[in-house]
Amino acid sequence: xxxxxxxxxxxxxxxxxxxxxxxxxxxxxxxxxxxxxxxxxxxxxxxxxxxxxxxxxxxxxxxxxxxxxxxxxxxxxxxxxxxxxxxxxxxxxxxxxxxxxxxxxxxxxxxxxxxxxxxxxxxxxxxxxxxxxxxxxxxxxxxxxxxx
Amino acid sequence: xxxxxxxxxxxxxxxxxxxxxxxxxxxxxxxxxxxxxxxxxxxxxxxxxxxxxxxxxxxxxxxxxxxxxxxxxxxxxxxxxxxxxxxxxxxxxxxxxxxxxxxxxxxxxxxxxxxxxxxxxxxxxxxxxxxxxxxxxxxxxxxxxxxxxxxxxxxxxxxxxxxxxxxx
Numbered sequence: 001x002x003x004x005x006x007x008x009x010x011x012x013x014x015x016x017x018x019x020x021x022x023x024x025x026x027x028x029x030x031x032x033x034x035x036x037x038x039x040x041x042x043x044x045x046x047x048x049x050x051x052x053x054x055x056x057x058x059x060x061x062x063x064x065x066x067x068x069x070x071x072x073x074x075x076x077x078x079x080x081x082x083x084x085x086x087x088x089x090x091x092x093x094x095x096x097x098x099x100x101x102x103x104x105x106x107x108x109x110x111x112x113x114x115x116x117x118x119x120x121x122x123x124x125x126x127x128x129x130x131x132x133x134x135x136x137x138x139x140x141x142x143x144x145x146x147x148x
Numbered sequence: 149x150x151x152x153x154x155x156x157x158x159x160x161x162x163x164x165x166x167x168x169x170x171x172x173x174x175x176x177x178x179x180x181x182x183x184x185x186x187x188x189x190x191x192x193x194x195x196x197x198x199x200x201x202x203x204x205x206x207x208x209x210x211x212x213x214x215x216x217x218x219x220x221x222x223x224x225x226x227x228x229x230x231x232x233x234x235x236x237x238x239x240x241x242x243x244x245x246x247x248x249x250x251x252x253x254x255x256x257x258x259x260x261x262x263x264x265x266x267x268x269x270x271x272x273x274x275x276x277x278x279x280x281x282x283x284x285x286x287x288x289x290x291x292x293x294x295x296x297x298x299x300x301x302x303x304x305x306x307x308x309x310x311x312x313x314x315x316x
Contacts, residue, residue: 013168015195016195016197053165114180115161118175
């Protein structure tokens with residue numbers, strides 16, 4: 001049931017794609033958009049991982065020698081719609097060469113920040129350790145191979 | 149007790165980050181990296197996503213109109229609101245065409261808009277103030293809007309304005 005739901009999300013419900021199709025790269029367990037190639041020959045595309053609770057978008061730029069991480073966006077679900085819950089950008093002087101571990105840790109921090117904000121607005125309190133643990137588990141869930 | 153706490157926390161997390169198909173609790177989203185609340189999200193038929201980014205202090209509200217188009221984030225407009233009692237009044241508005249969203253740009257534009265507003269009001273009242281003082285006031289107001297909601301001394305009473313902004 002999990003795989004069927006994720007397949008459905010992947011084919012129909014991935015948000016903010018501007019009409020782009022995605023292909024699934026099984027080796028990296030990631031969905032990739034076709035992207036755009038600039039006049040300078042740099043390619044810009046998205047790499048997406050998802051679970052049944054969270055979608056993690058990496059905005060990537062493929063330069064001559066390096067792959068750059070230009071941004072991370074996190075989406076959650078509200079019934080069958082997606083809500084943007086966190087985003088962070090790099091670029092210019094603050095450039096960031098893509099690294100899976102760094103991107104994962106940033107995603108966890110961003111998700112933790114989102115959760116903290118939601119709890120504060122509700123007047124609820126959860127220990128920092130439990131928040132960090134939950135955020136980590138949610139991001140790691142997106143990295144688990146759940147699709148054939 | 150630990151089990152009860154765990155169950156309560158699980159229920160909290162499930163309402164904030166539900167599984168696909170389940171409703172989410174209606175609470176504004178605080179984006180800590182951009183130092184703003186995200187609301188009024190909308191996805192067009194072409195798959196472009198639009199939303200409002202809102203940041204404020206106790207005197208002004210800055211509303212960004214943002215569009216996500218393929219791999220790029222555009223700023224479509226900035227609006228400034230001032231308070232009049234418990235109401236908000238639009239005091240400055242700028243629209244942009246094909247301008248990439250950049251934090252420094254938003255900050256500069258917001259400051260300039262506050263400066264323009266203050267200069268206009270002072271001129272109408274025939275009051276003369278040094279431009280440096282107006283600039284300093286504008287900087288202070290805008291910097292106040294970039295305070296993190298997660299900071300312990302953030303005035304959470306201000307978040308009461310969010311539902312009113314969502315209605316616009």
